[in-house]
Amino acid sequence: MAANRKRKVDNENRQFNDDLTVQYCFVQQQTNVICMLCHSTAAVAKVSNIKRHYETKYRDFNNLIGDKRTARIGSLRHSLNCQQNIFSKQSAEFSAACEVSYEISLMISKSGRPFPDGDFVKQCMITASEKLCPEAVRKLQKVALKRMTVQRRISHLSADVTRQLADKASNFVYFSLDADETTDIIPTAQLLVFVRGVSSSFDITEELIGMGFMKGQTTASALFEETMRLCSSFHLISRNW
Template identity: 35%
Template structure:
């Protein structure tokens, strides 16, 4: 004989069980109105056993007649509904507070501000709330914006964006990479990697893929290992790589040991027949144009003038005042750099 299954018996809650055993039905499950516990199987024997043996509500309704029991059931059902509504409201408010926390953390990250700015923002929010809607102060107080919370929210947002990019990468029919390496204010080399991919519907996705700190050397082999690790983490096949954009540094475009040469060697090892197209990074276009047009005599004079203006604070202040008097479009100029000349 086949074993009986609960879902196949079509058991339904009986209205008489409310008065007899103080039970009601909540989302398809019998729930005791006296203690709030639910019974796994909707069966009269189980409800009666719980009603007669539970120590939490023993003898609580022993002396009630039928009418009193019905009144008690209705009172307990109203109490249960109010508790459920309160729980739903609290849950909704909690979800709203978490969502608000994520929104503020996203704005903090976009503006490149320190994570501790969240506490300052919350302080401003509470002051505005006291002036505009003081009755809603508790809702604003529930929004957690401590330094650790903002850092955790930003990390979760970053992880989610990476997961979305990985999912999009699975549909790429071709993609290209752009790589640039610069040194930050703490003398740590930072390798920036960008990706541009296209899927079968010709939808182009261009995103910042990774920022990898390089604490040691920055040779072509070091750059290749970081780029290769990033590509493998994304699950991108090498045969779909069609382009690579770098600057003109030897570590990037060296013919033997540069990043471009090593990636081409890796693609040959992967039996990729398509040729990798290497591009020169367009962020250096001003410097490249100056060198290609042989305007060193002009660039040298301009560089000397810029350095004279920015070398001393007095010169800089006087120059800015002069531009203000002329009502020029630009009110200042940066230091001269070979990489980003006046860009």
């Protein structure tokens, strides 16, 4: 006996009927069916659900008939479209401001400048915009470049670079390591480990795996253990070691 399968409404491929717009003031926006009077969304695009919503809350709307009803529905549709366009525009501006924030944070990181310089860069952009393109001032003010924001952006970028390197390292057929130990003005030794790997498609990758801080004596065994620790996050020591 075939197993009983529970019917899913999503699999029924229900089609929205445009006549429902005139009868019950509902309209389809992408995959949603929206009431133009209260902007609520119907959970399921069933005629019974739409009719129940309309008759429960907006029965008085039936007093509008003929051209008055058509004009009112056209006005509601236009208002809803304008609202949707505003939300889309705001979302696009937010995405652009976020992207600019990441780009500037990356530039700050590469130049070795302190994180609070983000505020200074923002003030420079706004000042220049006020003279050259005043219409862009409002958009530039949305770019987040506070010290903690820049720090968080750089942390996200660093994590993404680490993830990309881990993905490439998982495809290495052969690889070699290069370690360099040095000490600067602080007494703690610093160990830099680089990897050069080649994939089966002969893509060569050369990147810095990480930097370790070593306290005490930098013996051969200590250097080996720190190198193993840095390589463990990229799953290199479990293969070919």
